[in-house]
Amino acid sequence: MDKGVQRWAVNVSLWTPSPHQFRSCISLLPPCERSSVVRFVNFEDQKRALLSRLLQRKLVQFVLGLNYDCIVVEQTPEGKPYLINNVENKNLNLLPNFNFNVSHHGDYVVIVSEPMCLVGVDVMAHDTRSKDPPHKFFEAFSACFTPCEWETIWSAGPEEDMLFHQFYRFWCMKEAYIKAVGIGLGFELQRAEFHYQDGNIWSNVAHVRIDGVHKTKWQFFLHSLDDKHWVCVAKGPPADAIGSLIETPSGKQFDGVTCDTALTLQNKSFILLTVEQILSTEMLAI
Amino acid sequence: MEALWVNSATAAKASSACVASPTVSRQLSVTPRFDGLKAFPMLKQRPTSVALVASRHHHPLRISAVANADTLEVVSTLIAEQLAIDVSQVQAESKFTDLGADSLDTVEIMMALEEKFDIQLGEDNAEQIVTVQHAADLIQEVVAAKEA
Numbered sequence: 001m002d003k004g005v006q007r008w009a010v011n012v013s014l015w016t017p018s019p020h021q022f023r024s025c026i027s028l029l030p031p032c033e034r035s036s037v038v039r040f041v042n043f044e045d046q047k048r049a050l051l052s053r054l055l056q057r058k059l060v061q062f063v064l065g066l067n068y069d070c071i072v073v074e075q076t077p078e079g080k081p082y083l084i085n086n087v088e089n090k091n092l093n094l095l096p097n098f099n100f101n102v103s104h105h106g107d108y109v110v111i112v113s114e115p116m117c118l119v120g121v122d123v124m125a126h127d128t129r130s131k132d133p134p135h136k137f138f139e140a141f142s143a144c145f146t147p148c149e150w151e152t153i154w155s156a157g158p159e160e161d162m163l164f165h166q167f168y169r170f171w172c173m174k175e176a177y178i179k180a181v182g183i184g185l186g187f188e189l190q191r192a193e194f195h196y197q198d199g200n201i202w203s204n205v206a207h208v209r210i211d212g213v214h215k216t217k218w219q220f221f222l223h224s225l226d227d228k229h230w231v232c233v234a235k236g237p238p239a240d241a242i243g244s245l246i247e248t249p250s251g252k253q254f255d256g257v258t259c260d261t262a263l264t265l266q267n268k269s270f271i272l273l274t275v276e277q278i279l280s281t282e283m284l285a286i
Numbered sequence: 287m288e289a290l291w292v293n294s295a296t297a298a299k300a301s302s303a304c305v306a307s308p309t310v311s312r313q314l315s316v317t318p319r320f321d322g323l324k325a326f327p328m329l330k331q332r333p334t335s336v337a338l339v340a341s342r343h344h345h346p347l348r349i350s351a352v353a354n355a356d357t358l359e360v361v362s363t364l365i366a367e368q369l370a371i372d373v374s375q376v377q378a379e380s381k382f383t384d385l386g387a388d389s390l391d392t393v394e395i396m397m398a399l400e401e402k403f404d405i406q407l408g409e410d411n412a413e414q415i416v417t418v419q420h421a422a423d424l425i426q427e428v429v430a431a432k433e434a
Contacts, residue, residue, distance in 0.1 A: 039384045040384055040386060041375045041380070041385050041386060044386075105388060140393050141393055144393070171390075
């Protein structure tokens with residue numbers, strides 16, 4: 001059961017493949033998935049996309065012991081990945097709701113998984129291209145956060161770096177929640193309001209109110225991968241999954257499953273993997 | 287990172303009560319909604335949650351006219367600047383995700399387009415945008431409707 005809980009991160013910026021090397025890495029993917037990598041105009045985006053997909057396959061191989069070539073990952077209409085052959089895996093009884101989520105931004109691609117609880121993840125890098133000061137940068141996003149959230153963000157100041165850090169923390173939390181539930185498009189951001197329970201705005205745990213109601217079973221774990229990257233892992237009850245997610249092979253187990261014990265388990269730290277480990281089709285040794 | 291999409295206007299109401307922040311001088315006409323998983327293009331959407339009470343115009347324009355070259359060029363240039371890519375990489379048929387727009391980029395692009403053309407795009411219209419061409423077409427329609 002514990003093996004189903006994973007938190008991995010890969011630093012993409014350390015990987016500088018030649019065009020030839022990159023093409024051969026793309027061939028590790030099933031043919032139908034390759035266009036999802038090459039469609040990106042920017043090579044850095046292609047790298048992130050490829051490693052994102054390979055990371056998913058590596059996770060599934062590691063946790064479920066599936067033959068690498070047999071792994072088929074699809075996406076719900078909203079874009080949440082799920083494992084198509086989950087119903088056949090021998091560890092199904094130990095990992096009834098095995099679900100995972102991936103995110104990439106800046107230098108990192110990250111992946112998280114849970115055997116029972118819903119999980120979502122989002123990584124954010126501070127984009128130093130933008131030279132705007134916080135008050136100007138934040139303008140475009142004013143409707144993304146509630147007044148209370150903005151108050152918390154601004155309380156991190158006046159130092160600009162601190163303001164950006166807090167902004168990204170809130171951004172990650174919202175995205176991670178949306179991705180955990182599998183909502184995809186169409187969620188009104190103002191409905192979800194994040195807060196730190198003990199008032200410590202640099203706490204590594206946060207909670208959410210949805211439509212004003214405190215959701216005690218949802219937890220948001222914040223990790224700093226380095227001084228530029230924040231990651232949030234959202235973890236919650238499977239009953240909150242949306243319709244299309246429930247219809248996925250593992251999702252069929254979602255209804256009626258209680259995971260209170262799993263919800264209270266201590267959060268794991270991220271393990272930093274190398275690109276070489278992700279590119280190998282051999283079983284990961286960690 | 288997966289991009290964020292923008293939708294109907296409740297922006298002005300959302301941030302007005304925030305005491306600690308400086309006065310916000312510009313507002314996006316569309317309330318951003320996290321897609322969380324995919325950037326635009328919009329997929330077949332699930333029914334949305336109940337929206338906040340807000341004023342928004344409910345007259346989606348059908349994009350029927352093709353934007354002229356000037357509009358397309360302005361839109362492409364703006365997008366290229368936001369994404370820090372060469373404008374030659376921005377084709378009319380380019381999808382925003384493929385250009386590398388993350389969720390922050392999407393919000394900022396929408397705002398920049400509204401400012402540039404002095405328009406409000408609105409939720410229902412914004413949902414139709416898949417490619418750069420669509421964005422330009424929509425903008426031209428909105429501009430034309432405004433001037434009519």
